[in-house]
Every structure is written in C-alpha cells, then in structure tokens.
Amino acid sequence: MFDILRSGKHKTALKPKPLSQMPHTELGMDYKVWCDSHKGTHKWRNIRWSVLIFMNLLFVISFVFDLSILEGSLSGSRLIGFYLMDPYNALQLLAISSTTGYVVMLTMNFWIGVITILLFWFLLGGRSYCSWMCPYHLLSEWAEKLHNYLIKKKKIKEHIFQRSLRYVFWVGFLLLALLTQNLVFEDLNMVGIISRAMIYGPGLLLLWVLAVLLFEIVYSKRFWCRYVCPIGTTWSMVGKLSPLAVKFDLDKCGFCRDCQAVCLVPHELWFVQRGKATQEVHYAGADCTRCGLCIDTCAGNALTYTIKGWGTIL
Amino acid sequence: MAKGDFDRREFLKSGAIAVGALAIIGTGASYLDKAPMGTQLTQDFLRPPGAISEIKFMYGCIKCGLCVQICPVDAIKLAGIHEGLSYGTPYIDVRNQACDFSCDALQCVETCPTAVLEFDQFRDAGTAAVEKASKEPDVDLSKVNPFEVQKVAMKKAVKMGKAHVNKSTCLAYNREGFKGISRGLDFDGILRAPDSKYAYATPLKDQEFDREICNLCVTECPIGETAIIFAQGRRSGKLHPRVLEGCTGCGVCVMVCPTSKPSIVVEPIKS
Numbered sequence: 001m002f003d004i005l006r007s008g009k010h011k012t013a014l015k016p017k018p019l020s021q022m023p024h025t026e027l028g029m030d031y032k033v034w035c036d037s038h039k040g041t042h043k044w045r046n047i048r049w050s051v052l053i054f055m056n057l058l059f060v061i062s063f064v065f066d067l068s069i070l071e072g073s074l075s076g077s078r079l080i081g082f083y084l085m086d087p088y089n090a091l092q093l094l095a096i097s098s099t100t101g102y103v104v105m106l107t108m109n110f111w112i113g114v115i116t117i118l119l120f121w122f123l124l125g126g127r128s129y130c131s132w133m134c135p136y137h138l139l140s141e142w143a144e145k146l147h148n149y150l151i152k153k154k155k156i157k158e159h160i161f162q163r164s165l166r167y168v169f170w171v172g173f174l175l176l177a178l179l180t181q182n183l184v185f186e187d188l189n190m191v192g193i194i195s196r197a198m199i200y201g202p203g204l205l206l207l208w209v210l211a212v213l214l215f216e217i218v219y220s221k222r223f224w225c226r227y228v229c230p231i232g233t234t235w236s237m238v239g240k241l242s243p244l245a246v247k248f249d250l251d252k253c254g255f256c257r258d259c260q261a262v263c264l265v266p267h268e269l270w271f272v273q274r275g276k277a278t279q280e281v282h283y284a285g286a287d288c289t290r291c292g293l294c295i296d297t298c299a300g301n302a303l304t305y306t307i308k309g310w311g312t313i314l
Numbered sequence: 315m316a317k318g319d320f321d322r323r324e325f326l327k328s329g330a331i332a333v334g335a336l337a338i339i340g341t342g343a344s345y346l347d348k349a350p351m352g353t354q355l356t357q358d359f360l361r362p363p364g365a366i367s368e369i370k371f372m373y374g375c376i377k378c379g380l381c382v383q384i385c386p387v388d389a390i391k392l393a394g395i396h397e398g399l400s401y402g403t404p405y406i407d408v409r410n411q412a413c414d415f416s417c418d419a420l421q422c423v424e425t426c427p428t429a430v431l432e433f434d435q436f437r438d439a440g441t442a443a444v445e446k447a448s449k450e451p452d453v454d455l456s457k458v459n460p461f462e463v464q465k466v467a468m469k470k471a472v473k474m475g476k477a478h479v480n481k482s483t484c485l486a487y488n489r490e491g492f493k494g495i496s497r498g499l500d501f502d503g504i505l506r507a508p509d510s511k512y513a514y515a516t517p518l519k520d521q522e523f524d525r526e527i528c529n530l531c532v533t534e535c536p537i538g539e540t541a542i543i544f545a546q547g548r549r550s551g552k553l554h555p556r557v558l559e560g561c562t563g564c565g566v567c568v569m570v571c572p573t574s575k576p577s578i579v580v581e582p583i584k585s
Binding site: 188204 | 377392
C-alpha cells in the first residue's frame with residue numbers, strides 16, 4: 001500500500017543488461033562518442049532560467065509600473081488578485097499564532113494563499129519551486145559552477161555534510177520562531193531577502209547572501225539548498241507524492257552517469273549506476289528539483305519529464 | 315566500525331553544530347527584535363494604519379510587502395537591518411512621505427493577508443457610521459452616500475499616533491506667516507490636500523502657499539477639524555494650531571511643516 005512512497009531501493013537489483021543490449025551497440029557507436037552526443041544541449045536549462053528570471057522580473061515590473069499582475073514578494077504575493085503564501089513562513093506564523101490565539105485573526109486570503117500554493121506546487125513537483133522560481137537557486141547554480149572549477153583545479157577541497165541536517169534546521173527554525181515569538185528565519189531567508197531586494201531596493205542584508213554564496217564557492221557545494229533551507233525541505237515534503245516527476249527508463253540507459261554529475265541532488269538518481277536499478281522504470285524522488293539538467297545531458301533519452309499515472313488516466 | 319555508526323556520529327556532529335548555530339541565531343534575533351521593544355518606533359518610524367501591538371506585529375508580519383505595493387503615495391517602506399526596526403517590516407517616515415489617505419479606503423490594511431494591519435476595526439467603524447447616518451432624524455436618505463460616510467468614518471478610526479506641536483519653533487506660535495513652497499523644490503513628497511481639485515495626490519512642490527500666520531498643518535490635514543484646529547490661545551489670544559483627540563497620526567502636518575526641523579511631530583502609539 002505504501003509502495004508509492006518508496007523508491008524501490010529496498011528491492012533486489014535487476015541483473016544489468018549485456019553489452020549487446022546497450023544503446024550504443026544497438027546504434028553501432030563508440031561508447032565515449034555516444035555518451036557525449038548530448039553534451040552542450042541546454043534546452044530545459046534555458047527554458048527554466050527564462051521562466052525563473054521572467055517570474056522574478058514580473059514581481060519587479062508589477063511594483064515599478066504599479067500593475068496588479070504579481071504583487072508582493074516571494075514571501076507572500078498576489079497573482080492577479082489571488083493570494084499566495086510562502087508555506088514555511090505560514091508554518092512559523094501558524095506555530096506562533098496557534099499558541100497565542102492570534103490564529104483566529106488570520107484573513108481568509110491567508111488561508112486561500114496557503115492552500116493554493118501547496119496545491120499548485122504539489123501538482124508541479126514540490127521542489128520544482130527551487131529550480132524554477134527561487135532566485136537564490138540561480139545564483140547558487142553559478143556559484144556551483146565556480147566551485148566545480150576550483151575543485152577541478154585542486155584549489156579547494158569538497159566538504160560534504162549529512163543531508164538530514166535539513167530536518168534539524170526545519171524543526172529548529174520552527175522552534176526558534178515559537179521561542180522568540182518572531183519569524184526568525186525570515187531574517188536569514190535567502191529567497192525573501194533577494195526577492196525583497198530586487199523589488200523594493202537592496203539592503204545591507206544582501207551581505208549575508210554574499211557570505212553564504214562565498215561559503216558555497218570555497219567550502220561546500222550548495223550548502224544552503226542542500227543542508228539548511230527549510231523552504232526547500234517543506235517543498236520536498238509536498239512533492240513526495242507529486243504527479244510531475246523525472247522518469248527513468250532502464251533499457252535506454254547507457255550507465256554513463258553524466259546525469260548524476262550535473263544533478264543538484266545526485267542521491268535521487270541512485271538508480272542510474274550500473275547494477276543498481278531494481279525496476280525497469282524509476283522516478284526521481286522528492287528531493288528532485290525537476291530542473292531538467294539530467295534530461296538535457298542524457299544521451300539515450302532515458303530520463304524524461306512525466307506525469308505519473310497519466311497513462312492509466314488516458 | 316560499521317557504516318551506520320559512522321553516519322550517526324557524523325550526523326550528531328553536524329547536528330550539534332546546527333543546534334549551536336540555531337541557538338546563536340535565536341539569541342541574536344531575540345536581542346535584535348525584543349530588547350528595544352516599544353522603543354523602536356520613533357517619530358520617524360510609524361507603523362502603517364491599523365497596526366496591531368508591536369509584539370504581535372513582530373510575528374504576524376510575513377514581510378511580503380503587499381502594503382508597500384498598494385500604497386498610491388508610496389508612504390510605506392520596508393525596514394532594512396540598520397533602521398532599528400525588525401528587518402523587512404513596514405514603516406512610514408512621515409516627514410518624507412506621509413499617509414494622506416488618498417487611497418480613500420485604507421488599502422494597505424485591506425491587502426494585509428495576516429491581519430497585522432487589522433481591518434476589522436475599520437469595517438466596524440464604517441458600518442457603525444453608516445447605521446448612525448441612516449437613523450439620523452430629518453435626513454433625506456436618498457441624498458446620503460453610504461460609501462462616503464463609511465470612507466470618512468474608516469479614515470477617522472485610524473490611530474497611528476498623535477501629533478504634538480513644538481511651541482518654540484512653530485511659526486504660528488511665533489506670530490510668523492509663511493509664503494512660498496513649504497518644503498522647497500527638492501522635496502519629492504506628494505499630497506492630496508483637502509481643497510485639491512485632483513482625485514489623486516500631486517507633488518507638494520507644485521503648490522505655493524501664502525499665509526499671514528502659518529497654518530499649513532491645519533489646512534492640509536486630511537481629517538479636518540476633529541483632528542487639528544487653528545484656535546485662539548486662552549491667555550494670549552493668539553491663533554495657533556491645537557491638536558485634538560481625533561488626530562490619526564497620519565503625519566501630513568509633519569510633511570508640510572515648513573520649518574527646517576518639523577515643528578509638529580507624530581508620537582507613535584505604543585500599545
């Protein structure tokens with residue numbers, strides 16, 4: 001019954017396919033040439049960056065030209081008069097306000113905003129918010145490129161932490177909010193700070209963003225997104241059962257693992273390694289940001305966007 | 315050593331660092347936001363209309379900026395970390411741009427999703443006023459515009475602070491008049507004065523005043539005679555502005571005051 005929640009990792013792995021069935025032999029190509037055949041494809045990345053920049057610009061444009069298109073900031077906004085709330089912000093607020101009784105004061109627009117945004121990003125994949133909307137993600141992507149370059153040149157060493165640290169922070173910031181009766185995380189929130197800085201003008205707090213970016217460049221890859229950001233953690237919880245996912249077809253895979261190399265959350269692509277897959281079809285898990293980098297790079301088109309259960313619906 | 319043990323130890327190690335970091339952040343945040351509680355709001359920093367008590371405001375405000383966005387005169391700003399207010403919370407610096415009620419309906423309050431700018435009080439005030447107006451004897455109901463009544467009542471229910479006149483620098487107290495542009499040509503503030511022929515706010519620098527005894531704070535007040543009057547002093551018999559209980563603290567008087575340091579200031583309500 002809970003199979004839908006599980007990735008299939010617990011099952012025994014399938015026997016890897018023989019060389020004669022590998023996609024490059026079927027095409028009669030050299031393995032290395034086949035692997036690199038999609039290098040330089042940036043279709044989904046370009047689409048995603050355009051959407052991200054466009055949506056963030058829409059906030060700015062709405063403010064500057066006083067249009068009622070997308071008002072507010074990423075902490076809370078109004079899309080053509082329809083409210084949207086940041087879920088972690090809402091969670092903190094709910095935690096404090098339910099203990100102080102303030103919860104009854106919250107407006108209907110608040111509830112509409114919370115429910116709408118949860119539904120919306122549930123349908124679109126939860127953490128897809130990160131890669132398609134979050135302005136810090138874009139900066140972090142560029143920082144990661146620099147970081148990778150420095151690693152390659154052996155200027156710095158990689159430092160990896162436990163991913164479950166996120167949950168410590170997720171619970172921790174909620175508790176902090178409760179204890180200090182203040183939305184503490186909002187003072188550190190990359191998304192909110194950058195969003196507000198873009199729309200309402202920059203402030204001193206951008207130095208904090210810069211500090212974290214620098215830390216990511218010289219010390220630990222994507223530290224904030226991977227180990228801290230409770231907003232991303234909230235979205236990964238929302239996206240657990242999301243219908244939109246990245247699908248993996250074992251028979252098209254050539255096991256080159258290029259996808260894992262470009263992936264922002266490589267642990268979610270555990271099945272691409274030769275001899276690891278337990279099913280013919282796998283879906284990338286809840287941490288997947290649906291960014292499409294793996295889809296762009298895959299030589300055999302083994303990875304695609306899919307809507308789970310679409311076939312059965314049709 | 316089993317892999318699980320190693321993982322657990324690593325997790326405990328980094329978890330301890332995380333908890334430590336959270337503790338430091340928490341202390342810092344509570345120091346920054348709680349310690350100066352109640353003293354943060356100054357004559358320069360008022361909360362927008364309808365703001366609830368500062369303690370609740372601190373956790374209720376999600377810093378979305380919708381109130382900033384909707385304000386037609388751009389009176390509301392979001393605080394940076396150096397302004398002594400909690401980061402990202404809205405404030406009005408009345409000397410630079412006061413709330414002149416030219417939105418007519420307290421839109422910042424209506425737009426606030428978490429009700430830290432609380433609309434209920436204004437809705438109640440508006441409803442009560444309309445009810446009262448309809449029960450007035452000898453009134454031709456067909457001639458009463460309920461929206462107008464409601465609008466005025468809601469405006470009057472605002473309580474951001476109360477104005478105080480500084481007698482030593484006030485031109486009227488010193489028997490001086492005023493002629494010219496009140497804040498100079500460099501000033502960008504806008505205002506819809508009560509006698510304005512426009513439906514929207516226009517730059518203050520576009521208007522030239524000529525007063526025998528300066529009474530700009532009285533004539534430009536969007537609330538009118540329930541808030542501030544030009545009255546004769548009991549002993550001196552001289553005319554000077556007197557702030558009444560109806561003052562909403564909107565700060566238009568502070569913005570228009572022509573003295574280099576404003577001779578009238580708004581003391582924020584600290585509840």
